[in-house]
Amino acid sequence: MKVAMKIWRYDAVAGERALREYEVDAPEEATLLDCLDLVKDQLDGTLAYRKSCRMMICGSCGMRMDGAAVLACKTRMYEIAQSGHVPVISAMGNLPIVKDLVVDMEPFWRKIRAVTPWLEPGYSDPGERENVVSQAEMDVIHKESLCIMCGCCVSECNSMEADPDFLGPAALAKGMRFVGDARDQARVERLQAYSEAHGIWDCTRCYFCQERCPKGVDPRDAIAKLGAEAMREGIDSDLGARHAKWFVTSAKTTGWLRETELVPKTQGVVKSLKEIGFAMSLLRHGKVPPPIPPHVAKHVDEARALYDLVKHDGREGADGIVQIEKPLSRLEHGEGEDGAAERGPYGPGSFAKPYLPELSDESESSSEGRHA
Amino acid sequence: MLENFGVFRYPDRMEHQLEVIAGLRERYENVVVEDKGAVFNTDLTQAIELGYMLDLAWCMVQAGLAREESRGAHSRPSDFPERDDERFLRHSITRWTDDGPELSSEEVRMTRWQPEVRTY
Amino acid sequence: MRTVAYYKGCLASLSAKELDIATQALAPKVGLELSELEAVTCCGAGDIHEAEPDYYLHLNARILAYAEETGTDTLMTVCNVCTLNLRQANHALKGDEALLERVNRNLVSVGAPAYSGGVEVLHFLWLVAAGEGYELLKEAAHKGLKGLRIAPFYGCQILRPSKLLGFEDPDRPESLERIIEACGGEPVDYPAKIKCCGFPIIQAREDVALAELIQPIEQAKEAGADAMVTPCPLCHLSLDAWQSKLRKQTGKDFAMPILHLSQLIGVAAGLDESELKFKRHVVSVKPVVEQLAI
Numbered sequence: 156m157k158v159a160m161k162i163w164r165y166d167a168v169a170g171e172r173a174l175r176e177y178e179v180d181a182p183e184e185a186t187l188l189d190c191l192d193l194v195k196d197q198l199d200g201t202l203a204y205r206k207s208c209r210m211m212i213c214g215s216c217g218m219r220m221d222g223a224a225v226l227a228c229k230t231r232m233y234e235i236a237q238s239g240h241v242p243v244i245s246a247m248g249n250l251p252i253v254k255d256l257v258v259d260m261e262p263f264w265r266k267i268r269a270v271t272p273w274l275e276p277g278y279s280d281p282g283e284r285e286n287v288v289s290q291a292e293m294d295v296i297h298k299e300s301l302c303i304m305c306g307c308c309v310s311e312c313n314s315m316e317a318d319p320d321f322l323g324p325a326a327l328a329k330g331m332r333f334v335g336d337a338r339d340q341a342r343v344e345r346l347q348a349y350s351e352a353h354g355i356w357d358c359t360r361c362y363f364c365q366e367r368c369p370k371g372v373d374p375r376d377a378i379a380k381l382g383a384e385a386m387r388e389g390i391d392s393d394l395g396a397r398h399a400k401w402f403v404t405s406a407k408t409t410g411w412l413r414e415t416e417l418v419p420k421t422q423g424v425v426k427s428l429k430e431i432g433f434a435m436s437l438l439r440h441g442k443v444p445p446p447i448p449p450h451v452a453k454h455v456d457e458a459r460a461l462y463d464l465v466k467h468d469g470r471e472g473a474d475g476i477v478q479i480e481k482p483l484s485r486l487e488h489g490e491g492e493d494g495a496a497e498r499g500p501y502g503p504g505s506f507a508k509p510y511l512p513e514l515s516d517e518s519e520s521s522s523e524g525r526h527a
Numbered sequence: 528m529l530e531n532f533g534v535f536r537y538p539d540r541m542e543h544q545l546e547v548i549a550g551l552r553e554r555y556e557n558v559v560v561e562d563k564g565a566v567f568n569t570d571l572t573q574a575i576e577l578g579y580m581l582d583l584a585w586c587m588v589q590a591g592l593a594r595e596e597s598r599g600a601h602s603r604p605s606d607f608p609e610r611d612d613e614r615f616l617r618h619s620i621t622r623w624t625d626d627g628p629e630l631s632s633e634e635v636r637m638t639r640w641q642p643e644v645r646t647y
Numbered sequence: 648m649r650t651v652a653y654y655k656g657c658l659a660s661l662s663a664k665e666l667d668i669a670t671q672a673l674a675p676k677v678g679l680e681l682s683e684l685e686a687v688t689c690c691g692a693g694d695i696h697e698a699e700p701d702y703y704l705h706l707n708a709r710i711l712a713y714a715e716e717t718g719t720d721t722l723m724t725v726c727n728v729c730t731l732n733l734r735q736a737n738h739a740l741k742g743d744e745a746l747l748e749r750v751n752r753n754l755v756s757v758g759a760p761a762y763s764g765g766v767e768v769l770h771f772l773w774l775v776a777a778g779e780g781y782e783l784l785k786e787a788a789h790k791g792l793k794g795l796r797i798a799p800f801y802g803c804q805i806l807r808p809s810k811l812l813g814f815e816d817p818d819r820p821e822s823l824e825r826i827i828e829a830c831g832g833e834p835v836d837y838p839a840k841i842k843c844c845g846f847p848i849i850q851a852r853e854d855v856a857l858a859e860l861i862q863p864i865e866q867a868k869e870a871g872a873d874a875m876v877t878p879c880p881l882c883h884l885s886l887d888a889w890q891s892k893l894r895k896q897t898g899k900d901f902a903m904p905i906l907h908l909s910q911l912i913g914v915a916a917g918l919d920e921s922e923l924k925f926k927r928h929v930v931s932v933k934p935v936v937e938q939l940a941i
Contacts, residue, residue: 167566200561200570222838223818254567313843317858356851359859360693361843362807366817375808382697394851399694406695406706410688412657421850437662437888441927444661454686458706460757465701468749475700477739479808 156183158190158236162202163245165252175199176241181232187244188216188227191256204256211369214305218256219245224310226369247310249319262319263306266326270349274333277340292337295473297482299332299377301370308364308374320353324364324374327355331377334384335473346385355381356395365479373480380473387472397421407462410452415443532588535602541592548584555581586628590619593630612642651723651774652714652766653681654733656880657689659725663880665924669909670725670771672922676787677775677912682717684710686759690732692881693847707736708750712762722768725909727804727879733768734811740764770805772878772908773814776822784829788915791831793939795874797911798835798867799823800886802879803843817841823876826908830915837866844885853892860885861893864901874904874935876911883907888929904932914941 159178165171179193188209195202205215209228216227220242235242250258276286293300308324315321322330330349333339349355355378364374386396398421405413418434419427427434437443444450452458531544555578562570596611597603617632659667674681687710689695696703710733714722724730740747741764751761774780806817815822820841824834840863845856864886867875877883887905894900906914910923920941925932935941 166564168564195570200559201564203562203567203569221818254564257567313845313859314848314855317845318852318855321855357848357855359843359845359856360847361803363803363843366807366809379693379697383700386698395848396698398850399698402689402691402694403698403702406688406691406702411660412689412692414657414661418850433892436891436929440888440929441664442662442884442888442929450661452686452688454758455688457686457709457757457759458688461705461709461753461759462699462702464753464757465699465705468701468753470701472700475704476696477700477704477735479735479738479811 156181156185156233156236158185158232159241160187160190160194161241161243162194162255163243164202164255165246167252167254174243181236183233185232186228187218187220187225187230187232190232191227191244202256203254212303214303217247217305217307217310219247219310224248224307224367226305226307229369247306249309249312249315249323250306258306260306263304263309263323263325266322267304267329269322270326270330270333271341271345272326272329272333274336275339275341286338288337294482295337296332296335298371298373298478298480299328299335302328302332302372303370305369307367307369308372311363311367313361313363314357314359317359318353318357321357322349322354324358324368324378327358327381328372328374328377331381331473334381342384343388343390346381346388346390349381350385350390350393350396355385356393371480373478376476376478380476383476384472394421403462407459408455409449410455410458411450413446413449415446528584528587532584532591534600535604536591537603537605538592541588544588545585545592548581548588552581552585582623582628586621586623589628589630590621594619616642648675648678648680649721649779650680650682650717650719651721651769652717652719653683653723654687654690654710654714654729655683656724656726656729658880658884663883663907663927665927666725666880666883666907666909668924669907669913669918669922672918673787673909673913673916676783676916677780678783679723679774679780681723682719684713684717686713690729692728692732696732703732704736704739705750705753707733708740708762709754709759711737711740711766711768712754712760715762715766716760720765720767722766723771723774724768725771725878725907726881727770727802728881730768730770731804731811737764737766737768738811770814770878772805772822772826775912776814776825781825781829784826784912788830788912790915790917790939792827792911792915793831795832795935795938796835796872797827797832797906798837798863798870798872798875799827799840800844800863800867800875800877800882801841802877802882803841805878806841823878823908826912827876830912832911832915835867835870835872837863837870837872839863839866844882846881846885849885849889856885857889857892857896860889861897864890864893864903865899868901868903872903873938874906874932876906876908878908880907890930902930902934904928904930904935906932906935914939 157178158181159176161174161176164173164175177194177198179190179197181190181193188206191204207213207215211226211229217224218227220230224247246252246256246258250262253259302325309315312323315323327349330345334342334345358378362375368374391400401417401420402412434443531540558574560571560574562568591601594601594615595607596615597608598610616635618635620631620633622629655667671681688706691703691706724733740750740762755761775784801820801823806812806820809817827834842862843859845859849856875886877886883905890901913923925936
């Protein structure tokens with residue numbers, strides 16, 4: 156099949172960008188990576204991109220297709236080619252471009268290192284016995300363990316785009332991988348570190364990372380779990396945590412969010428007073444509902460009573476977080492929960508069934524050697 | 528290599544592959560590197576690696592032809608389907624010379640584990 | 648008429664009251680009978696979920712239970728964040744019998760009804776972007792928007808995570824554009840229409856949020872939009888109420904009116920100011936009002 160692509164080329168030395176169009180003849184089961192290999196081999200040897208395993212496990216080939224980060228080796232081109240759409244291929248976002256589709260991953264690695272990405276077992280001499288941990292304990296962090304460091308999540312992170320110092324989804328998910336590890340003894344220190352500026356509370360909850368991750372790590376869920384664990388440990392002085400706590404207080408008392416008090420409760424009275432001009436502009440348009448009389452929900456006593464019951468049930472912290480996908484739902488390859496098909500950038504069912512040619516029967520040389 | 532030197536190896540195909548390799552090595556003398564840049568030049572690195580792969584390919588096929596038995600991932604179903612410990616329970620050693628690979632062999636040092644018939 | 652349970656959420660109850668008023672006025676025109684839920688609480692946004700995850704689940708289960716009690720199978724929301732939170736809780740409860748049992752035990756013991764999993768949570772946007780709701784919308788939008796150029800701003804949590812929302816392609820959504828066209832307006836395209844307005848961190852990390860917020864407004868302005876529309880009152884609050892902060896920061900006065908979805912359709916359907924409450928907007932909607940002689 157004919158596959159046409161537009162690729163953003165970048166010459167770092169000259170500092171020039173250019174959009175080039177290429178068309179190759181590829182097999183129907185070809186991925187974006189296969190097509191790039193064909194371009195490089197047949198049309199333009201100067202095209203630069205990273206690749207290695209071509210089976211979605213090394214994380215090398217992260218790049219953007221139509222502005223959304225994907226793994227090139229995971230992206231089938233069949234439906235795209237059939238529809239006549241010409242995708243635009245470019246380097247991943249939020250990282251400096253080295254050449255064409257190659258980005259400088261150093262800022263990415265710097266942030267991974269910043270979360271202490273190794274187990275702190277709490278001892279230096281392991282002794283004679285193994286440190287056995289149960290399957291159930293490891294299942295808890297199964298999703299976070301799936302990360303292949305491809306950078307697709309980081310590429311699309313809206314918060315990082317606005318603040319390049321944000322630790323980001325990959326680093327924080329890696330952090331959760333250790334916070335949730337039953338063997339790790341540095342849990343509290345980690346949570347304190349991740350709760351500082353440019354950490355957990357900088358996540359803007361855009362869910363782009365969750366949408367883009369090719370392995371199902373669900374970084375946003377991981378960040379939510381970190382927030383829950385931090386608050387459980389009483390590490391909650393960040394404005395983001397105080398903001399969250401006020402929602403709980405509101406629900407427990409009036410049922411509805413006590414909006415006006417939210418500002419001083421989050422930012423403190425002093426800062427709120429500095430915002431008086433801004434507050435007045437809102438007040439003029441009725442956007443500052445008076446806290447008195449409070450807007451109380453009907454049967455709010457139920458909401459209050461529920462809070463105590465829930466505390467009694469004790470599903471605290473990360474354990475209570477409702478995840479979009481349960482940790483082990485991806486063990487059957489290619490299926491989401493309830494057998495839902497994988498969604499690619501072009502909607503449900505984007506990944507065509509592999510096209511396998513009929514195996515010919517050659518009796519001359521033994522058929523076993525045919526498709527080694 | 529995938530066609531003529533996979534897991535299942537046949538003498539005629541291996542011989543043919545030596546010719547293929549020789550032809551490729553000759554063409555390699557004139558390999559073209561389109562990318563003249565100094566930044567992340569994978570065209571250049573791939574061309575360099577190709578040269579080394581052509582050296583290795585020759586070493587591999589030479590050793591495969593010489594090993595007249597089947598052992599593990601080296602299988603010769605048409606002419607030598609069985610293991611031959613007497614002749615070939617030895618390491619294949621290749622040394623690179625200006626004229627190409629020079630094949631020799633070394634004794635296998637067996638200590639704790641003895642060779643057995645492979646069954647699962 | 649289709650009867651749906653109506654959950655308006657915190658903002659539509661208070662600071663974004665205009666959204667509730669417009670929605671209630673518009674609903675019968677697009678074939679919706681709203682059964683307003685009273686004994687419900689805040690859905691928790693993402694905040695209660697992080698601070699007290701199990702409490703978040705119970706509060707939302709309670710909302711779903713009360714919705715089910717009204718006898719309908721649909722709970723209609725008018726906020727992206729409520730939609731995501733309720734759908735997420737619904738998904739968890741429907742998929743785990745033991746969990747549902749425990750939650751119901753707690754609900755019942757405080758005097759709330761139990762939930763049997765019989766409700767689907769749908770945003771008002773989805774009800775009118777396709778199917779019968781869309782047909783009725785086209786009929787109702789008789790007054791039209793007279794070619795007004797409207798830039799749609801989706802807001803993250805009506806699109807992502809698509810596994811949970813899944814109404815349309817999260818990278819190429821079309822629902823707002825369809826509605827704008829059906830109402831006689833001209834949809835304006837721009838890259839940041841599916842990006843984040845920054846609302847979740849607008850208090851805790853204002854600078855970061857403003858750096859996000861400026862993108863859709865600036866791009867929409869450059870693309871020639873007369874106004875923007877959004878299905879989420881939190882995005883509306885950022886885009887509208889915080890626009891003045893952008894002006895302070897950048898010196899640029901975008902003067903971009905921001906409409907709630909219900910208001911946009913309401914205008915096309917002939918609602919007047921008493922039902923639209925444009926005066927509650929911080930950024931004046933006067934240019935739109937004048938252009939369309941509302």
